[in-house]
Amino acid sequence: MSPAVVEAAHITKRFGSTVALSDAGIVVDQGETHALVGRNGAGKSTLVGILTGLQTPDAGTVTFGGTPAPPISDRDAWRQRVACVYQKSTIIPTLTVAENLFLNRHARGRDRLIRWSTLRREAEQLLATWAVDVDVRQPAATLSVEQRQFVEIARALSFGARFIILDEPTAQLDAAGISRLFDRIRDLRAQGVTFLFISHHLQEIYEICDQVTVFRDARHIVSAPVADLDRQALVTAMTGEDVTMPEAVHRPPPADAPVLLSVRDLRTRSGAELSIEARTGEVVGIAGAGGSGKVEVAEAIVGLARPSGGTVVLDGRTLRPGSVPDALDAGVGLVPQDRHREGLIPQLSIGENVTMTVPDRITRNGFISPARRDAVAREAIADLAIKATGPDVAVSDLSGGNQQKTVMARALASDPKLLVLITPTAGVDVRSKQTLLGVVDEVRGRGSTVLVVSDELDDLRICDRVLVMFQGRVVAEKPRGWTDNELVAAMEGVDLHHV
Structure with missing residues (x-):
C-alpha cells in the first residue's frame, strides 16, 4: 500500500497553560474525503495549523507521503504539499481574480515588469484546467462565496498541492451551492485530490466523506469509516454524552397574547x-x-x-x-x-464586546466602570457557558462557537x-x-x-x-x-x- 497522504502522530501542542492537543493524530489516505469533527475548542484548528506548517508541535511528527514535513521556514515546500481553504476567505477583494491566483508570482519580463496579458492567460488556463468558470479580469470583491472557494482551491492546486483542507466550506452556501461544491469535490477526488473536510453539519459528513476522525478535549477519540458510525454515535463521540436539540420544549404563546x-x-x-x-x-x-x-x-x-x-x-x-x-x-x-x-x-475583550450596546448598565457618574462591565460579562459567560478564563480575554482568542456565544450575549x-x-x-x-x-x-x-x-x-x-x-x-x-x-x-x- 502507498503511504498516507498525511499522517500526524502523537501531536502535543500547548499555548501557555492551555493544552490545545494532547497525543493526538490523524491519518488521511490517498483519494479520500476525510472528515475532522469535534466541538469548538476540541483542537481541530490547532491541528490544521500544524498540518499547514503555520505552527510547530511541541511533540509528535507529521509526514507527507511517508516523508517528514519540511522545515517551517520553507513555505514553498509546504504549499506544494497542502493548502487550506478557510471559512474566512483569504482572497484579496480589491485585486482581480488573476492577481489573486498568482499573488507574488506574477509573470514578468526581462525588465522585471509584470506582463499582464501573460498573467491573465495563465490564470484562464489554470481555471480551465480545474473547471472553474470565473472571469479572471473581474475584481475578487464581485465573486460569490462559492466562486471564492473555487478560486482558492484552484490557487492551491496551482502550487502542486493535492491535499486540500476545507474549513467549514458550506457555512455560507445555500443548498444549491453545497450541491455544486460536493460535485466539485467528487470530480477533483477522481483526479487524485485528497480532502480533509471540517464541518459542524453532520449530515454533510454522511453525504460526502469516506472516513471520519473525532477530536474531543484536545485528544483523538476515534477514526472510522463514516458508514460504521451512525449520527448518534458520532455526536456521543464528539461530546462524551448524549446530546439532543431543545426541540422537545415547546411553550406556545397564549392565543390572546398581544x-x-x-x-x-x-x-x-x-x-x-x-x-x-x-x-x-x-x-x-x-x-x-x-x-x-x-x-x-x-x-x-x-x-x-x-x-x-x-x-x-x-x-x-x-x-x-x-x-x-x-x-x-x-x-x-x-x-x-x-x-x-x-x-x-476581535481585538477587544469579551467584556467590552458584550457591553458595547448597553453603556447605561456599566457607567458610574458618566464614566465606564470596569467592575460593572466585568460583572455583566461574567454573568453572560456563566449563562452561555463561554469557555474563557474571564471577561478580559480577547474575543480573537476564542473558538468560533464561543465567539458566537459572545455575539448572543451582547444581543x-x-x-x-x-x-x-x-x-x-x-x-x-x-x-x-x-x-x-x-x-x-x-x-x-x-x-x-x-x-x-x-x-x-x-x-x-x-x-x-x-x-x-x-x-x-x-x-x-x-x-x-x-x-x-x-x-x-x-x-x-x-x-x-x-x-
Whole structure:
C-alpha cells in the first residue's frame, strides 16, 4: 500500500497553560474525503495549523507521503504539499481574480515588469484546467462565496498541492451551492485530490466523506469509516454524552397574547417583500435558500439596511428606517449573519464586546466602570457557558462557537423586546448549537418575540411557525410539526402537493 497522504502522530501542542492537543493524530489516505469533527475548542484548528506548517508541535511528527514535513521556514515546500481553504476567505477583494491566483508570482519580463496579458492567460488556463468558470479580469470583491472557494482551491492546486483542507466550506452556501461544491469535490477526488473536510453539519459528513476522525478535549477519540458510525454515535463521540436539540420544549404563546412586532409591506432594495405580525412570547422562523430575500428583510427590520418602503412597529413604536441606534433604543437585539464582519471587534475583550450596546448598565457618574462591565460579562459567560478564563480575554482568542456565544450575549445584554437571530448556529458545534438555541426558550418566557432567520432545520424546529421565502416573496407558512421534506421543498420553490 502507498503511504498516507498525511499522517500526524502523537501531536502535543500547548499555548501557555492551555493544552490545545494532547497525543493526538490523524491519518488521511490517498483519494479520500476525510472528515475532522469535534466541538469548538476540541483542537481541530490547532491541528490544521500544524498540518499547514503555520505552527510547530511541541511533540509528535507529521509526514507527507511517508516523508517528514519540511522545515517551517520553507513555505514553498509546504504549499506544494497542502493548502487550506478557510471559512474566512483569504482572497484579496480589491485585486482581480488573476492577481489573486498568482499573488507574488506574477509573470514578468526581462525588465522585471509584470506582463499582464501573460498573467491573465495563465490564470484562464489554470481555471480551465480545474473547471472553474470565473472571469479572471473581474475584481475578487464581485465573486460569490462559492466562486471564492473555487478560486482558492484552484490557487492551491496551482502550487502542486493535492491535499486540500476545507474549513467549514458550506457555512455560507445555500443548498444549491453545497450541491455544486460536493460535485466539485467528487470530480477533483477522481483526479487524485485528497480532502480533509471540517464541518459542524453532520449530515454533510454522511453525504460526502469516506472516513471520519473525532477530536474531543484536545485528544483523538476515534477514526472510522463514516458508514460504521451512525449520527448518534458520532455526536456521543464528539461530546462524551448524549446530546439532543431543545426541540422537545415547546411553550406556545397564549392565543390572546398581544402583537408585539408588526411589519407592514416591507420592501428591500433588492425587491424582497415581507409583512408579518408576531405576538409576545412567539418564535417565528423565516426560512429560505440563498437569494430568497430572508436575510435582506431581517437586516431591514433591525436597521442594518434601509428598506425602500414599508414600516416596522415594535411595541407601538415605529422604527426609523435604516437606523441601528433607533432599533437598539426601541429594544431590538441582533445576532447578525457574519460575526466576523458585523458581530464582533476581535481585538477587544469579551467584556467590552458584550457591553458595547448597553453603556447605561456599566457607567458610574458618566464614566465606564470596569467592575460593572466585568460583572455583566461574567454573568453572560456563566449563562452561555463561554469557555474563557474571564471577561478580559480577547474575543480573537476564542473558538468560533464561543465567539458566537459572545455575539448572543451582547444581543441579550439589553433584555430585548425583539431578538433577531440570523443564521445563529453557522459554524458552531453541536453543544454550542444546543446552548444558543436553548436561550430562545428563556427569551420567549420573558415575553419577548424572537425571529429566527435561517435555512438550518435545527434552528427552525424551535419556532412556533415558519414563513418560507422564495425569490423575495413569502410562499408558505408552516405551523409547528412540519416535516423536513415539506420545508426543504418549500424553500426550493416546490409544492409537494402538486408533484
